[in-house]
Amino acid sequence: MLKITLDTNTFRMDRVSPAILKIRGGADVVVTTTTAREIGSVYDPSLSQVQVKPELFVLDESRLATGVLVSAPDATLFERVIDAISNGSFPKPGRRATLTPGEQDQRRDAMIFCTHVREGRDIFVTDDVKAFGEEGSPQRQRVSALAPQTKIMTLTEFERFCGAQRRLRGLSAWKHRLAFAIIATLILISVTRNFWIVKIAQGLVCPERLIQSDLIVVEPFDRDYLLFERAATLQRAGFAARVLIPVQVSHQSEQWNKAAIRVSEVMAGMAQVHAGEIMPIRALEPISLNTVHEIRALMTREHLSSAIVVTSGFRSERSSLIYKAVLAPVGISVSCVPVFTGSSPQNWSHTWHGIQEVTEQFVKLQYYRFYVLLKPV
DSSP states (O other): OEEEEEOGGGOOHHHHHHHHTTSTTOEEEEEEHHHHHHHSOTTOGGGGGSEEEOEEOOTTTSOTTTEEOOOHHHHHHHHHHHHHHTTTOSOOTTOOSSOOHHHHHHHHHHHHHHHHHHTTOSEEEOOOHHHHOSTTOHHHHHHHTTOTTSEEEOHHHHHHHHHHHHHHHHHHHHHHHHHHHHHHHHHHHHHTHHHHHHHHHHTTSOOOOOOOOSEEEEOSSSOOHHHHHHHHHHHHTTSOSEEEEEEEOOSSOHHHHHHHHHHHHHHHHHTTOTTOEEEEEOOOSSHHHHHHHHHHHHHHHTTOOEEEEEEEGGGHHHHHHHHHHHHGGGTOEEEEEEEOSSOOTTTGGGSHHHHHHHHHHHHHHHHHHHTGGGSOO
């Protein structure tokens, strides 16, 4: 809680009260008996909202029972403060029997400020800029240097300070709400992790639906042996007689192209794919979409009306989406067969490789769903 002392000239609760309501943690506001005496008395009704602290007892100024006897440090501080606020013009001790009204005001200013410092308070609010200076002025700096632990402000500065405190309080409350939301979200994620881990993965996997078709297509992008093995199994089961194996080739290296084709032929042979048809493809970006366009051209040319796409598990929903978007408009039906070659929907989060794979396929699925496939052909 901030401890605030009001000078007599800033004892305006109509302005102070709304200001202190903006301070986070509240504020303890006091005046001194010097201020009470200048107002009238400590029993003045206007003082009912604040505490009244006893002043430093100064001979010829303080009244009996209203002041506190000063210690040596208090006396030293008082002399230094009165010297600072008067710019060295205040009479020295022993020469103060007859003070002018202005010098009496300076003495009371010093008494109020020294009481504030003695009580260990935080902010001294005064509009006496002649004694305590404007914000940033040399006069303000001289007086502030005598009590570095306190801040001197005019009433306007204090209102501005309280407004900033209110903004900070709002920001702090917002941070607390955000932190609470993050913690609650993390707890919810942790508690429900077994549910959403599976759900995220299932969103990347096409539902397997096998029907008699004209063609089995082995997706060319992963070149995983298990895809060839599954295609051979489907072929032997009679779902389709023909197996198409697209192979991505390049204009840059014929040797690389031969190697890519040979690798696909070897895997098809090992999996016992019967009469697998190698289809070299030089597709441009987006490669997946343009590859399917080449497959559509072949199927249209040969009057084929249905296909089974054998593809890797977490890629399968994207592949199904692309094939259906390209083939359905020309009357070609598509079935999808996902093949898991490593991580599964149940255990992908157990390894960094699984997390990487699912994250990559999730991003690519959204990219194709909301950008590539929405672009006009």
